[in-house]
Amino acid sequence: MVMTEAAREALDGILVAAWYDKRFGDLGTAAASVLAMLLRLYAHEGRPPSAKEIAAATGFTELETARLLTALSQHDLVILERDGAAIRGAYPFTQSATEHSLTFVRRERTLNTMCAIDALGAGAMCREDTIIRSGCHLCGVPVIVETRNRGMALDEVRPRSAVVWTGFRASRGCAADSLCTALVFFCSDGHLDLWRASGKTNDGRRLSVEEAFQVGKSLFADRALLGGG
Numbered sequence: 001m002v003m004t005e006a007a008r009e010a011l012d013g014i015l016v017a018a019w020y021d022k023r024f025g026d027l028g029t030a031a032a033s034v035l036a037m038l039l040r041l042y043a044h045e046g047r048p049p050s051a052k053e054i055a056a057a058t059g060f061t062e063l064e065t066a067r068l069l070t071a072l073s074q075h076d077l078v079i080l081e082r083d084g085a086a087i088r089g090a091y092p093f094t095q096s097a098t099e100h101s102l103t104f105v106r107r108e109r110t111l112n113t114m115c116a117i118d119a120l121g122a123g124a125m126c127r128e129d130t131i132i133r134s135g136c137h138l139c140g141v142p143v144i145v146e147t148r149n150r151g152m153a154l155d156e157v158r159p160r161s162a163v164v165w166t167g168f169r170a171s172r173g174c175a176a177d178s179l180c181t182a183l184v185f186f187c188s189d190g191h192l193d194l195w196r197a198s199g200k201t202n203d204g205r206r207l208s209v210e211e212a213f214q215v216g217k218s219l220f221a222d223r224a225l226l227g228g229g
């Protein structure tokens, strides 16, 4: 899915910074299927499902579901509220206010996403066309991206000069609070350069929106598949 050198380097950088080996390496099939169902319900309802709803959909008991949700939270794939019961987010989606939202066109559900890459990959994950609304990380001017072919192809990008910065900020256990804050849109190369010149960033890659879309697709396209597809 990743076609260019810059996109491949960005993907590698994200995989390392987000500890992907650790997060997915020892994840059991039960936890993976709970995650897939959780993401499907989240996208379908436009809000996080309860443990009870996940249990009903997967066939696991509520107790087992709660245990698997804790495991997913320890792997930083699901973010739980402080009380440990309710779901506050699951990459790519979050209940927190962020710079990025996406609308599933067919069902008219709008959700916030953790970062620009998550927003770009969510349509492929759900095999649905999406409209992504974000803004330039420097000037705030709206950046709007549409996907088609059930989220698998990039459609219109406004402004056409928009680019994505993928900064490799090590996630230290919670990507939402670290790495995700470094995966952002800019309205133009000029504004990305201005922002970088301010010294707020270190290692990372500048991607076209198409390249960032390829990275998002490769991270998320398989995440909500059930039973291996």
Ligand SMILES: [Zn+2]
Pocket: 136, 137, 138, 139, 140, 141, 186, 187, 188, 191
């Ligand atoms: Zn700008």
